[in-house]
Amino acid sequence: MSQGRKDKLSEVMPSLGRILRRLAPYLRGHHGVLGGSVLALLAATAMKLLEPWPLKFVIDRVVPSAAGEVAGLAQLAPTTLLALCAVGLVVITALKALFQYLSTVGFAIVGNRVLTKVRSDLFRHLQTLSPGFHSRARAGDLTMRLVSDVGMLKETAVTAMLPLAANVAVLAGMLGVMLWLDWRLALLALSPLPILWLVSLRLTRRIREVSRTQRRREGELAATGAETMAGIRTVQAMGLEDRATEVFGAAGKRDLRAGVKGKRLSAGLERSVDVLTGMGLAIVLWFGSLQVMAGRISPGDLLVFITYLKNTFRPVREYAKYTARLAKAAAAGERVVALLDEEPEVYDAPDAMRAPPLEGRVAFEGVHFGYAPGLPTLKGVWVDVPPRQLVAVTGPSGTGKSTLASLLLRLYDPAKGRICIDGHDLRSLTLASLRANIAFVPQETLILSGTLAENIALGAGREVTREEIERAAMLAGAHDFISAQPQGYDTETAERGVTLSAGQRQRIAIARAALRAAPVLVLDEPTVGLDRTSEAAVARAIFRLAEGRTTFLITHDLNLAARADRILHLEGGTVVEDGDHAALLARGGQYAAMWNEGKDGRHAIAG
CATH class of the missing domain: 3.40.50.300 (P-loop containing nucleotide triphosphate hydrolases)
Structure with missing residues (x-):
């Protein structure tokens, strides 16, 4: 029985609980404002409970009724009691407004501060995730999570969660007063609640699923738009505007269908609440009137009951009204928390140390690496580069030249083997101190x-x-x-x-x-795509920059490579030739073959 209850509760808002637990540490330092906001909320609830009582006293004492006089107020003249009740109603209403204002502003301050910190931490965390993660993710979707999803949480915290919290507090207080006034009438008044709860559970689960789908569709829509805008020159040059519009429009239609379905379910839930609220009011009006005529309660008591009952159903009505918004917030929060929980593939070891002053001796010792399982890019690379040597890395496309640079920068870690600087395994150094060098x-x-x-x-x-x-x-x-x-x-x-x-x-x-x-310099295809004049200018700058540094120059430009102290020629993920330009030409291997193919001057560089 308890397990079934747990399952139903877990179907209502499971993600919101997980999101709140994940973000709870961000509340540290805001307990003062949060506590004051809660006190203001409770005070506003008390004023809400007192609101119908001045009218009850007027009806029971000032207006003649069969219920007689209210104990303790009989000595007051009707006009005096009427004036006191009028003033009391104004004071209660004003205090309620003040406390609601204070609680709303307080919760808004805490919510905005917390979620601004969440957004900042999320942005920082995204920058720690490896290039492998970013190659799988879509930039537009990540931007959507960073900006829109966190914004949805901020907006919902004030416009949905706070009203619901206030109404739940009012609900608890009013239920207590109603049971105190007449427990039989209270139980009859609340009889539609179980039906309402079951309807809410069923529809809320479907609304949450639709909202999760819609949020994912919105992420796809943002990603499609961002990708098109990023490549707008290519789109225009190739006349792909109609195709891009078609793809974007299809994504928009999928988002539209999910949005309409969610709105239809939410509207159905709201109308179900209205019908069941009417049933509850009808029962109270009928049975309560019988109680008044029998003299068991006063007309003022019945007025308080009806007022309370309308407010008792408000949390459920508000829950129905904000269900779609809360479901969207839950979906948005899931996406934010999923990113925060994404573990970097490359991270500092617990015993990692700051890099000491380095000379720049770099060694690749039996390095194996692949971007996907079973598809190796590097296969046992052994290279020892002394300090201040300029090394050019050449070879056909796809042989792992840029991968060497990524591993040296520790954007990835080798699957086997290790890379050392001055004898220190890169994994023994903190990422920040390594990359600073x-x-x-x-x-x-x-x-x-x-x-x-x-x-x-x-x-x-x-x-x-x-x-x-x-x-x-x-x-x-x-x-x-x-x-x-x-x-x-x-x-x-x-x-x-x-x-x-x-x-x-x-x-x-x-x-x-x-x-x-920095003692180590890495240049990844620095002259690719440049015209001959720019190539020459960049090449001169490269060799000035390389002076006194251990330099890895990854390039297809063999004229540029020929000026290096040493050339590493890669084929099939391993170093097949190692030596200076003259030695490799004399050897007559793959490097020499590539050099002879380029002798028509396409790589010529001035100076």
């Missing part, structure tokens, strides 16, 4: 909103002066084009840096790396 120039440069100077300073990981920024820009060959901008270094960048050329964005990335005093 590696400067990275990616293939696609991230440009954030802000000035050009602010974008360059992103690479430092510390406060830097304007002079340091300008020196880094000069090293990267970026100073001249930055100085030519309307406001120079204070020029605001457009979204994703679309007003900058690919070569200019790449030199911004090199300037960032120059600001980071």
